[in-house]
Amino acid sequence: MTLFEEINSDIKIAMKSKDKEALAILRIVKALLQNEEIAKGSKLNSDEELTVLSREVKQRKEALTEFEKAGRQDLIAQAQNALDIVSKYLPTQLSDEELETLIQNAIDTSGATSMKDFGKVMGIVMPQTKGKADGQKVNALVKQLIS
Incomplete structure (x- = not known):
């Protein structure tokens, strides 16, 4: 359906x-x-x-x-x-742990080392979290994990 x-x-x-x-x-x-x-x-x-x-x-x-x-x-x-x-119509939201794992994988994949690589990481993470996580939350976690 x-x-x-x-x-x-x-x-x-x-x-x-x-x-x-x-x-x-x-x-x-x-x-x-x-x-x-x-x-x-x-x-x-x-x-x-x-x-x-x-x-x-x-x-x-x-x-x-x-x-x-x-x-x-x-x-x-x-x-x-x-x-x-x-x-109710959105998919199940990702937990903080799942989100951190996803972001860490994106950081490793892109080879991000500083905030200059923020866009690369977000470009990888956002399509994977579409509808499953709040964009502001993803943004904050990426900044936290990159720095």
């Missing part, structure tokens, strides 16, 4: 259970995927679907952070619920 079909199925379930909040979020995600398909002019592959979902999760996390800074308790719960729903 493709991601698009899975979301359609979950939309039907949300409609039947009258879960208006989940329904609204799922419809937004479906619309984002459809808009990306229209922009591309063809069906999205799984990597492109992950990119769209990762972008949405990142935006939801940023919104949650802003709501917390502003002390908006009413919006924090809503944003957290939306984040949980969208995150």
Whole structure:
């Protein structure tokens, strides 16, 4: 079952259970995927679907952070619920140990010795972690392990 079909199925379930909040979020995600398909002019592959979902999760996390800074308790719960729903469609996130191993392998492969080689390492690591790890977390770990 493709991601698009899975979301359609979950939309039907949300409609039947009258879960208006989940329904609204799922419809937004479906619309984002459809808009990306229209922009591309063809069906999205799984990597492109992950990119769209990762972008949405990142935006939801940023919104949650802003709501917390502003002390908006009413919006924090809503944003957290939306984040949980969208995150459900992403692959299992890599643990810190797995991520460090992956980065260390990339450092060894590229022969990186200083921060000048940061781009080489990131170029190797990011395609392998797509949708499985937060880019900022990867960035921080690469900087830590290179220096």
